[in-house]
Structure formats: structure tokens, C-alpha cells
Amino acid sequence: MTRILITGAAGQIGTELTIALRKKYGAKNVLATDIKEPKDSPVTDGAFELLDALDAKQMCKYIRDYKINHIYHLSAMLSATAEQYPRKGWDLNMLSLLNVLELSREEGIKRVFWPSSIAVFGKGAKKVKCEQYEVQKPATVYGISKSAGELWCNYYFEKYGIDVRSLRYPGLISYKTLPGGGTTDYAVDIFFKAVAERKYTCYLKEGTRLPMMYMDDAIRATLELMEANKNKLSVRTSYNLSGVDFTPAALAASIRERIGEFEMSYAPDFRQAIAESWPGSIDDYYAQKEWNWKPKYNLERITKEMLTEVSSQRVNEYYL
Ligand SMILES: NC(=O)c1ccc[n+]([C@@H]2O[C@H](COP(=O)([O-])OP(=O)(O)OC[C@H]3O[C@@H](n4cnc5c(N)ncnc54)[C@H](O)[C@@H]3O)[C@@H](O)[C@H]2O)c1
Incomplete structure (x- = not known):
């Protein structure tokens, strides 16, 4: 049975992904978490816990308590804010991902979703129809964190066989x-x-x-990638979308x-x-x-x- 933990569930994507995942897998199988409790949000209609994604110990406790086997890791500092707080942005985006990947290895998590971004591209990449394997020279802290995060995801797939899947959302x-x-x-x-x-x-x-x-397309892309046949996926950094x-x-x-x-x-x-x-x-x-x-x-x-x-x-x- 699929038992899901979502981090950053109260955000723009998390709110709609939580609804979609609960519809698909059953409300009792989806634990939404965020560093803050949202007001009047559908996210708190089902299981909800406060979780700082930088707190690996607490994350581990929820994984065990709720018998989690899939993680959707959404908490991050986005591009414009991270330019204002570069070090904080790097720490949140990188360390929380490493917590998720390391706990996935230790706790036997079967599948992980982590979003990357078009921000991995910078100077030297094609402006029109930018391809999957274009040069990555991101100009922002956010882009650097996503580019490095993609490589960490690929590393955990290659080295430990963790089934991490990712999309470069626009x-x-x-x-x-x-x-x-x-x-x-x-x-x-x-x-x-x-x-x-x-x-x-x-x-x-x-x-x-x-x-x-449009968000409906992004949610559908996420569900479709997460359900895709593992053997058909050649991209373990992150898919252009x-x-x-x-x-x-x-x-x-x-x-x-x-x-x-x-x-x-x-x-x-x-x-x-x-x-x-x-x-x-x-x-x-x-x-x-x-x-x-x-x-x-x-x-x-x-x-x-x-x-x-x-x-x-x-x-x-x-x-x-
Ligand atoms: N929205 C976009 O257009 C877009 C595009 C490309 C990629 N992404 C990626 O998708 C993911 C989700 O983005 P979003 O737009 O929903 O972001 P958002 O800012 O709307 O939501 C992020 C959530 O993370 C939570 N959060 C912040 N710090 C936290 C912490 N320490 N622990 C736990 N939760 C914390 C916030 O409270 C918030 O609810 C991010 O990784 C982002 O980089 C988003």
C-alpha cells in the first residue's frame, strides 16, 4: 500500500498535490506536513503534522509512525526570495533534500518526488526550445541549489538504487x-x-x-511521472517539462x-x-x-x- 509524506504541503503546489494524492491513494494514506499550519486550507482536512524539513529526527519519526513509503519533498525557498537570502535559501533547499534522500536510504522509502526548475539553466543554454542536456550554468542561488539537487538525486539513484523522480517545473x-x-x-x-x-x-x-x-497540467505530470514504468525512465536528474x-x-x-x-x-x-x-x-x-x-x-x-x-x-x- 502506498503511504505518502508531503513536505511543504501548504504551498502553491503542495496544496493541490495533497488534494490530488488523497483522491488517488485515500485520505488516510497521505500525511501533509509543513513548517506552518495553514489557515482554511484543504491540506488540514486530512492527516497534517507540523514538520521543519531541516529536522531529520522529526521527519524520521513521522516516516516510522505513519509507515511512510513514498515522499514528495516540496519545501524550498523560491528564486526571488533566495536572491534576498542566499545562504538561507541554499541551506533550506540543499539540506532538506539531503535529509529526505538519506532517510529514504535508511528507512527503505520506495519512491521519492522532488521538483527541480527551469532555473537550472543559465548563460550558454539555448533560449528557444532549451533541451534536456543543455549546459547548466545557473545565475541564481535557487538555480544553483536545483542543479546540485538534481545531481544528488541522480547520485542516490545510481549508488543506492533510491527511485527518485523529478521534473523541471516551469x-x-x-x-x-x-x-x-x-x-x-x-x-x-x-x-x-x-x-x-x-x-x-x-x-x-x-x-x-x-x-x-497551468497547475492542473503540473499536478497531472507529477502523478504520471510517479506512476510511470521504472524501466522506461532514463532521466534520473530531472525531466524537462x-x-x-x-x-x-x-x-x-x-x-x-x-x-x-x-x-x-x-x-x-x-x-x-x-x-x-x-x-x-x-x-x-x-x-x-x-x-x-x-x-x-x-x-x-x-x-x-x-x-x-x-x-x-x-x-x-x-x-x-
Ligand atoms: N511554483 C512554481 O512556479 C515552481 C516552479 C519550479 C519549481 N518549483 C518547486 O516546487 C516546490 C514547491 O514550490 P511551491 O511553489 O509550492 O512553493 P511555496 O513557496 O508556495 O511553498 C513552499 C512551502 O514550504 C514551506 N516551508 C518553508 N520552509 C520550510 C521548512 N523548513 N520545512 C518545511 N516546510 C517549509 C512553506 O511554508 C510553504 O508552504 C519547490 O521545490 C519549488 O522550488 C516551483
Whole structure:
């Protein structure tokens, strides 16, 4: 029987992944954990425990108490925040992953999921359709931690046979939980401002193309990778994963098709340099070939669904 522990479960991805995993494996088989207890979150509807992912002893206790055999390790400091707190970001992202990998080895965990990011790419990597094995020269602390993390995952697979699986998520767009300090957060914020104020000031330049994905696609990709036949997976660092790619100007135009008076202005800040260091689009040949990955959401469908779902109640939550 699959018994799952999720770290960082109260975050943007964790909230929706917890719901999906409970639906699939049964609520009693999924333990959600986070360093803080979220308010009014579906995550606390089932088993929930406070856990600092840096506390290996406590993590080990939960693995034993709940007879855990699969781990989804999501807690991390994201790109924009980690540029403000480089050492803290490195410590959280690296040491928590090493806790998970080492405990997986010691406690016989059968499968581990850990997300990487398009941030592993930097100078020298192709901007258009960046391939799986492009050079990795990340320009951010976050990217360095993801690049090193990928190698640690591969190491534990090669050396100890731990079945670690990973995806290089692009920027994720969702409405259930707000994003937590990434460079692509504008692509969520914009919908709340569009509904509430009919205008938005973007911290990236209008032509900054970045790879993005709707959360439903990201959750489905995660479940599909975790269920894929082990023998078909050749990538044990992390799979390139593609959804859509667009610029702030294209997103604004897409919103304007539904909210005619929507106005966009631009005031680039430090996140512009981070965004410029990343590819604009991703080639996910191996994900397509080895576990049949195919996204379902294009820009038009994302815009339609986000504007429908960002109800006035959610707008109020956003401004609280
Ligand atoms: N959201 C994206 O666009 C995106 C893109 C690429 C990769 N990722 C990766 O996906 C994972 C999840 O991202 P997210 O967007 O849900 O992040 P998030 O910031 O929304 O959530 C992270 C969660 O981790 C928790 N946390 C922080 N410190 C902790 C600690 N010491 N112990 C336990 N929990 C702690 C936070 O309370 C938060 O609930 C991260 O590894 C991130 O790097 C996210």
C-alpha cells in the first residue's frame, strides 16, 4: 500500500498535490506536513503534522509512525526570495533534500518526488526550445541549489538504487494557493489585479518570454511521472517539462480579450535579471517519449479558467 509524506504541503503546489494524492491513494494514506499550519486550507482536512524539513529526527519519526513509503519533498525557498537570502535559501533547499534522500536510504522509502526548475539553466543554454542536456550554468542561488539537487538525486539513484523522480517545473499558474516568491509570480498576480482593479504593473519587461504551466497540467505530470514504468525512465536528474510559453505583453493581450479596459504598465525590478537568465521555452522530448507527456492548457484556456475562478471571494483573500 502506498503511504505518502508531503513536505511543504501548504504551498502553491503542495496544496493541490495533497488534494490530488488523497483522491488517488485515500485520505488516510497521505500525511501533509509543513513548517506552518495553514489557515482554511484543504491540506488540514486530512492527516497534517507540523514538520521543519531541516529536522531529520522529526521527519524520521513521522516516516516510522505513519509507515511512510513514498515522499514528495516540496519545501524550498523560491528564486526571488533566495536572491534576498542566499545562504538561507541554499541551506533550506540543499539540506532538506539531503535529509529526505538519506532517510529514504535508511528507512527503505520506495519512491521519492522532488521538483527541480527551469532555473537550472543559465548563460550558454539555448533560449528557444532549451533541451534536456543543455549546459547548466545557473545565475541564481535557487538555480544553483536545483542543479546540485538534481545531481544528488541522480547520485542516490545510481549508488543506492533510491527511485527518485523529478521534473523541471516551469512557472506555475494557479488560483487555489498564491505563489511563494518566485520570478514567475506575475502570471498569477495579474489575474487578481485584472479582476479587482482592471490594471496591473508588471515587474518584468513586456517582451520577457518564459516557460509556464497551468497547475492542473503540473499536478497531472507529477502523478504520471510517479506512476510511470521504472524501466522506461532514463532521466534520473530531472525531466524537462513544457506547457506554454508567453511574454507579459501576450498575457495582457489575452486578458484584454475578456476584460477590454484592462491596462498593463511595466516597472522592471531585480527579477528581470533572473528572468533573463532563464530559457524562454523548453524542449521536453524525453518526457514525451518516455512517459507520454502532453500538456492540455494553452494560453487562451489558462486565461479563461483563471478569470472565471478568481472570484470576488478569492480577490478578498488576496488583498488580506
Ligand atoms: N511554483 C512554481 O512556479 C515552481 C516552479 C519550479 C519549481 N518549483 C518547486 O516546487 C516546490 C514547491 O514550490 P511551491 O511553489 O509550492 O512553493 P511555496 O513557496 O508556495 O511553498 C513552499 C512551502 O514550504 C514551506 N516551508 C518553508 N520552509 C520550510 C521548512 N523548513 N520545512 C518545511 N516546510 C517549509 C512553506 O511554508 C510553504 O508552504 C519547490 O521545490 C519549488 O522550488 C516551483
